[in-house]
Amino acid sequence: MAGLHKSDVKNPVLNWIDTRLPLITMVQKEYGVFPTPRNFNYFWAFGALAMVQLMVMIATGIFLAMNYTPHVAMAFDSVERIMRDVNFGWLLRYAHSNGASMFFLIVYIHIFRGLYYGSYKAPRELLWILGVVIMLLMMATAFMGYVLPWGQMSYWGATVITNLFSAIPLVGSDIVTLLLGGFSVDNPTLNRFFSLHYLLPFVIIGVVFLHVVALHITGSNNPLGIDVKTPQDTLPFHPYYTVKDSVGICAFFVVYACFVFFAPDFFGNADNWIPANPLQTPAEIVPEWYLLPFYAILRAVPSKLGGVLMMFGAIAVLFVVPWLDTSPVRSAKFRPLYRWFFLLHIIACIVLGMVGAHKPEGIWVLLGRLGTAYYFLHFLVIMPLLGKLERPLPLPESISVPVIRRGGGPLPTGAAAKPMEKV
Amino acid sequence: MSATAEATGHSHNGHGPDASKRDFLKLVAGAGAAIGVGAIAWPLIDSMNPSSDVLAAGSIEVDLAPVPEGQGITVIWRGKPTFIRHRTAKEIEAAKAVKLSELTDPQADSDRVKPGHEQWIIVSGICTHLGCIPVGNKPADARGDFGGWFCPCHGSQYDTSGRVRHGPAPANLAIYPYTFVSDTKIKIG
Numbered sequence: 001m002a003g004l005h006k007s008d009v010k011n012p013v014l015n016w017i018d019t020r021l022p023l024i025t026m027v028q029k030e031y032g033v034f035p036t037p038r039n040f041n042y043f044w045a046f047g048a049l050a051m052v053q054l055m056v057m058i059a060t061g062i063f064l065a066m067n068y069t070p071h072v073a074m075a076f077d078s079v080e081r082i083m084r085d086v087n088f089g090w091l092l093r094y095a096h097s098n099g100a101s102m103f104f105l106i107v108y109i110h111i112f113r114g115l116y117y118g119s120y121k122a123p124r125e126l127l128w129i130l131g132v133v134i135m136l137l138m139m140a141t142a143f144m145g146y147v148l149p150w151g152q153m154s155y156w157g158a159t160v161i162t163n164l165f166s167a168i169p170l171v172g173s174d175i176v177t178l179l180l181g182g183f184s185v186d187n188p189t190l191n192r193f194f195s196l197h198y199l200l201p202f203v204i205i206g207v208v209f210l211h212v213v214a215l216h217i218t219g220s221n222n223p224l225g226i227d228v229k230t231p232q233d234t235l236p237f238h239p240y241y242t243v244k245d246s247v248g249i250c251a252f253f254v255v256y257a258c259f260v261f262f263a264p265d266f267f268g269n270a271d272n273w274i275p276a277n278p279l280q281t282p283a284e285i286v287p288e289w290y291l292l293p294f295y296a297i298l299r300a301v302p303s304k305l306g307g308v309l310m311m312f313g314a315i316a317v318l319f320v321v322p323w324l325d326t327s328p329v330r331s332a333k334f335r336p337l338y339r340w341f342f343l344l345h346i347i348a349c350i351v352l353g354m355v356g357a358h359k360p361e362g363i364w365v366l367l368g369r370l371g372t373a374y375y376f377l378h379f380l381v382i383m384p385l386l387g388k389l390e391r392p393l394p395l396p397e398s399i400s401v402p403v404i405r406r407g408g409g410p411l412p413t414g415a416a417a418k419p420m421e422k423v
Numbered sequence: 424m425s426a427t428a429e430a431t432g433h434s435h436n437g438h439g440p441d442a443s444k445r446d447f448l449k450l451v452a453g454a455g456a457a458i459g460v461g462a463i464a465w466p467l468i469d470s471m472n473p474s475s476d477v478l479a480a481g482s483i484e485v486d487l488a489p490v491p492e493g494q495g496i497t498v499i500w501r502g503k504p505t506f507i508r509h510r511t512a513k514e515i516e517a518a519k520a521v522k523l524s525e526l527t528d529p530q531a532d533s534d535r536v537k538p539g540h541e542q543w544i545i546v547s548g549i550c551t552h553l554g555c556i557p558v559g560n561k562p563a564d565a566r567g568d569f570g571g572w573f574c575p576c577h578g579s580q581y582d583t584s585g586r587v588r589h590g591p592a593p594a595n596l597a598i599y600p601y602t603f604v605s606d607t608k609i610k611i612g
Contacts, residue, residue, distance in 0.1 A: 059467060063471070081476065086474040088467075092466065
């Protein structure tokens with residue numbers, strides 16, 4: 001019995017289990033006493049929101065799959081049957097479709113939080129990369145999920161995106177045939193998209209697990225972007241952040257419920273209520289809002305292969321952000337110049353989203369190219385240069401010093417105000 | 424040290440107003456969370472109950488007018504074979520005359536038909552032994568020694584009231600819930 005872990009659990013049955021499989025001890029360590037910076041703002045709740053929403057999507061998805069038929073002749077009707085005949089089917093469907101939009105909203109805010117506060121900087125580079133992998137998996141899952149109702153937009157969106165791969169020289173069209181399982185988007189495509197759409201969320205769970213493990217090794221970042229120096233800088237995760245995240249979750253559910261119950265078709269495209277017709281292209285082929293910026297980048301360049309490379313490049317550039325940003329300061333709170341560029345970046349992403357929703361004509365062409373240009377400029381030029389050129393504000397000594405000083409108590413001995421902390 | 428107490432977040436009031444306030448808050452929060460979980464779980468689970476199209480197919484109406492005396496039809500109700508036989512006067516007499524003590528599963532014929540409609544016997548078409556479908560509805564079928572139905576799998580025999588008279592079956596053919604919508608139309612289920 002030498003190698004067995006000594007469990008502190010009081011209940012004898014649970015102690016027996018915990019000695020052999022220390023789940024209780026693990027949860028107490030990772031989510032109970034885990035020292036968490038005391039200065040989190042609500043932007044730090046979005047990781048928890050994302051995890052909750054992943055579970056909601058999987059639960060609604062599994063029950064939807066009990067009633068969905070992945071065959072071109074029956075898919076559309078099976079979705080209508082869910083909406084009309086299955087008990088609470090309308091709720092499951094609307095929770096799942098609006099839930100996808102909510103999931104992306106949460107994850108985009110979570111990513112922008114990371115970019116603003118420098119959460120991608122050492123030692124959290126791998127944590128960031130795992131996050132980008134999760135985002136990619138989410139995009140693939142959402143794309144395939146949208147095809148399943150087999151409406152006009154489902155069919156034509158699938159056609160456009162699978163045709164992208166024909167831009168690859170030499171092997172492009174063979175790859176497309178392999179993906180489609182045929183010569184056009186048809187039953188084999190729908191079937192395999194259903195299988196993969198059911199599979200990928202569980203792959204996402206795996207990567208999320210790695211993402212949280214990586215986080216627990218380095219510890220969380222915080223709004224000041226400075227390291228935790230003493231236990232006084234932290235609070236136990238439970239009850240402080242379990243309760244704060246619960247407040248966040250309740251607030252999120254209110255927003256989610258507003259969409260599901262009062263505006264369930266807000267994000268929907270009217271064309272998807274028309275059953276797929278391979279002989280008729282809709283007037284405008286548009287993906288869901290969360291894919292629009294990438295769609296805009298794809299269409300910004302007049303070359304087919306160029307557009308594909310730019311679109312994948314827009315995601316690829318995210319992987320190397322930890323090495324693109326040269327600033328020794330993590331949080332944009334202390335980077336007065338960078339904050340303006342960050343705001344510009346958000347504006348560029350929103351503009352790209354609007355461009356993606358419109359036909360590539362008139363002013364939208366120019367805006368699309370400007371947005372794309374700024375997107376890449378921000379990552380490839382501004383991030384590397386600004387780090388070297390910018391003069392950051394002085395960093396505070398520690399996370400708790402601004403708090404404790406107000407209440408009294410002496411400065412820690414030997415601590416002179418340090419203007420910059422080497423990361 | 425106020426700093427330490429602040430950092431660890433513990434208060435030393437194990438009893439008194441602060442503790443009972445905390446207990447109350449924990450109780451209310453816990454109850455709210457339980458209600459929330461229930462409100463989310465119920466639609467998920469209820470979606471597995473029969474949907475309205477399945478429930479609609481769960482009731483069928485059958486027109487009895489085309490069934491002549493002495494013959495029977497088989498309909499499917501809720502996925503199960505259901506025998507409908509138009510009994511002759513002799514068959515009704517024979518069914519009524521049987522002594523209850525002779526029956527494997529005693530039940531009076533009047534309990535198995537609707538008053539005023541004794542010529543119609545409507546029973547499950549599933550043998551109560553191991554689930555085969557007995558023969559006897561088609562004119563050419565064997566009906567067994569008791570004029571009702573005969574199960575070819577293991578030899579169970581049923582009379583004109585669908586009661587088991589011989590063979591390994593332990594119970595009479597089941598009576599499904601039905602009502603007479605008019606003299607010539609029934610609604611099963």
